[in-house]
Amino acid sequence: MWTWFHKFGSPPWLYRISGSILRWLVPITVILLAVGAVWGLLYAPPDFRQGNSYRIMFVHVPASVVALAGYYVMATAGAVSLIWRMKIADIALRSCAPIGAMLTFLGLLSGAVWGKPT
Secondary structure (H helix, E strand, C coil), rough: HHHHHHHHCCCHHEEEHHHEEEEHHHHHHHHHHHHHHHHHHCCCCECCCCCCHHHHHHHHHHHHHHHHHHHHHHHHHHHHHHHEEEEEEEEHHHHHHHHHHHHHHHHHHHHHHHHCCC
16 A cells, blocks of 8 residues: 555646646536536526526635635645655646635635525
8 A cells, every 4th residue: 555655746647647637627617617617607597586697606615615625635744744755746736825825815706695695
């Protein structure tokens, strides 16, 4: 198990594996995000109490959950970096920070937009 763990800590090995995986995951992710956005924002029926203003929840809740997950990844990467001194954990830490901040801003903004008419 530890050899597998340290293989992921090696940047050349991880970049080679992630490059081959990303080739398939990026188009699938874009298609699924587009389908989910269209279904959630256009085809969902209006709520009987909130009307159409509840649809912002289809943006607010996922943005907030993924922002929190980004901060959990940062905490885990920081622990891995401090305990095992893996350089790839520092890279993950630096790349998750702006994503978490952007999604936190989106969650706060969409919560304010939803809260105003509600």
